[in-house]
Amino acid sequence: MPLTILVIGPQDTVSLILNIGHTYPELTLIPASYTTEKETLTILDRHKNNADIILFAGLIPYQIVKQELNGFTKPMVYVPVTGTTLYRVLFKMINETGRNLMNNTPRISIDTLEKNDVQESLDELEINVAELFVKDFNIREGTEQLVYFHYNLWIKQAIDVAITCVRSVYDRLIELGVPAFQVVPTRSSIYSSLEQVLLEGKTLEQANTQLAIGIIRFSNLSDRLTAYDKQRKRVVLQNILIDFGEKAQALLDWSNREEMRFVTTRGAMEEATNHFSHISLLNDIAVKTGIQACLGIGFGRTANEGEIKAREALNKAKLNMGSCYAADIDGTIHGPIGEFFHLEYSxxxxxxxxxxxxxxxxxxxxxxxxxxxxxxxxxxxxxxxxxxxxxxxxxxxxxxxxxxxxxxxxxxxxxxxxxxxxxxxxxxxxxxxxx
The missing domain is CATH 1.10.10.10 (Winged helix-like DNA-binding domain superfamily/Winged helix DNA-binding domain)
Structure with a gap:
């Protein structure tokens, strides 16, 4: 099954990723470029429903989403920029400035990369620098901190050149008259990231085919009613369950009078619950029939494993009648699903x-x-x-x-x-x- 990948990043890097991505026929790439990293969340909100996996053209937009969207569930991959990508930048510096970096010792400021990675790259190329200033990216301070870092050193005449891994920072430094170069991902790092996307796709496919077992427990099904009222209530309840079964693509089993079981796949269950954030089934039952119920959902590679997890989740739901919990294959508990807040813990x-x-x-x-x-x-x-x-x-x-x-x-x-x-x-x- 083809994977749809949303590619978020600056225009030049997104174009490079799309160019390389055409060699992967199993991937459909959707370009979503920005001018500054601040646009990341808006772009993601606009396009997220059309993609299976999100590929960021750098670490910073990835960090922004991780920080701001704690409950975002779609797989995310970013193209890394490592010390080895400095080789191309340093070569470009030699060509454009005519500076012999082997004999001259420049003063350089650089952001985002680890200082050890930078120093290792310089050592391998046998380049000595008079001064090396390195600044990590802090998501709370934003990219403006990086512009200030380089510009402040330039105003103080402490550096000869600035090297940045962020396109918006590079554009701003050029506007300010600072001699700057941009580190961009290498083709090999893009290929590696696309391979990681394929692995995420396989994991996603396997997860979607995991079995999901649900057990609904009814608490007051045998209230003192006339035989006709019981039949009417049961018919309404059956219709609610059938509608849910159709939505979740589930097989229903109501052989136990106090419980109803259903079997479906993880992918169908996640879609029916909007990734464990909402489920209207229990509320529909309570409003339309007056019956109190709780629901436990379990995921597993086999029906038996899913049943065990479903029982674990149901035991938690029983303590709070009207609630729904889900027990994941790795032990993570989701719930109560559908409440004004949502817990997810291991x-x-x-x-x-x-x-x-x-x-x-x-x-x-x-x-x-x-x-x-x-x-x-x-x-x-x-x-x-x-x-x-x-x-x-x-x-x-x-x-x-x-x-x-x-x-x-x-x-x-x-x-x-x-x-x-x-x-x-x-x-x-x-x-x-x-x-």
């Missing part, structure tokens, strides 16, 4: 910081991951036990226990109270600090 971690936090708090790594994901999702670290209970799909008692443990280990602090709308004792407001 039940394990090899991150030393998270392991250290778990030990300090005397909680599991999975709980720490859940707390971090929850605080990130709501954009707030001040919560009550009731809010934490609803957010994590646990009992209020368990939420109070977690907050108490965090407080004892100085990872949470009582910062105030919240008076319930109805009568009752004020709820303590905790501020969680897992930074």
């Amino acid at each position: 039940i394990r971690s090899d991150n030393p910081r998270k392991v250290s936090l778990a030990k300090k708090a005397r909680l599991s790594v999975a709980t720490i991951n859940k707390l971090l994901s929850y605080c990130s999702s709501i954009g707030n670290t001040s919560i009550t036990a009731l809010e934490l209970s609803n957010g994590l799909g646990i009992t209020v008692r368990s939420a109070r226990r977690i907050l108490s443990i965090l407080e004892k280990n100085e990872l949470a602090k009582v910062v105030g109270e919240e008076q319930p709308i109805n009568r009752g004792r004020p709820r303590q407001l905790y501020r969680i600090n897992l930074a």
Whole structure:
């Protein structure tokens, strides 16, 4: 199946990628060029639904998307610029300036590349520099910091030439009269990135063909109703489930009266839930029939593996009736799906910081991951036990226990109270600090 690739970057590099990309008949490349990196998010929002994979013509637009769009799920690849790409720039400097870099020692400023990579390239070419200034890109400061870095050194007469890896920075330096050269990706690095795109495509295809098993559990299906009312309710429920089955391309099995199972593929399930961000099935059931239900979705390479994961997800959903959770093949938990916030966390971690936090708090790594994901999702670290209970799909008692443990280990602090709308004792407001 052909892959559609959205290529985002400056016009010259995008054109070069398209030129090389024509040698890959299995790829359909969509050009999306910008003048400055600030346009990246707008371009992506405009074209993302038409592409399977996003290919960035450099590291900076890739970093912008990673930083700003935390929930973006489509595979992304960027064309790297390494120290070896300096060879062409240095050769161009010799041609255009007539400077013998073997005998003269220039003063150079360079951005984005690692200093060790730059020095290694200079050593291999036996080029000595009188001064070498290297600046990393900081996404919070933007590309303007890079322009200032080079221009400030030029005004102080500390450099003879500036080398940048960013097209917009190069254009601005030329406007300011700074002798500048742009590092652009080599053809070999573009070929390597296109090969990486093909690998991502194969991974995407394999993921889409994973089995997805869903289990819906009904809680009040046997309410005291007349036989006719039960039949009417059941017919409405069947129609809702059939509509969902058609949308998710699923096979339905309702042999167990209290549960309904369905089988589909991962790709169809991700499309039906908008990549685990929304599912209307449970709300439709509650509104149209008055039946409370919860849903667990599991992914696996086999039906048995998917069933086990679905049961894990269902057990979490049972704690918060009306919710849906999904358990991924790698242990990642998605949910509650369809709520105003969405958690995505792993039940394990090899991150030393998270392991250290778990030990300090005397909680599991999975709980720490859940707390971090929850605080990130709501954009707030001040919560009550009731809010934490609803957010994590646990009992209020368990939420109070977690907050108490965090407080004892100085990872949470009582910062105030919240008076319930109805009568009752004020709820303590905790501020969680897992930074």
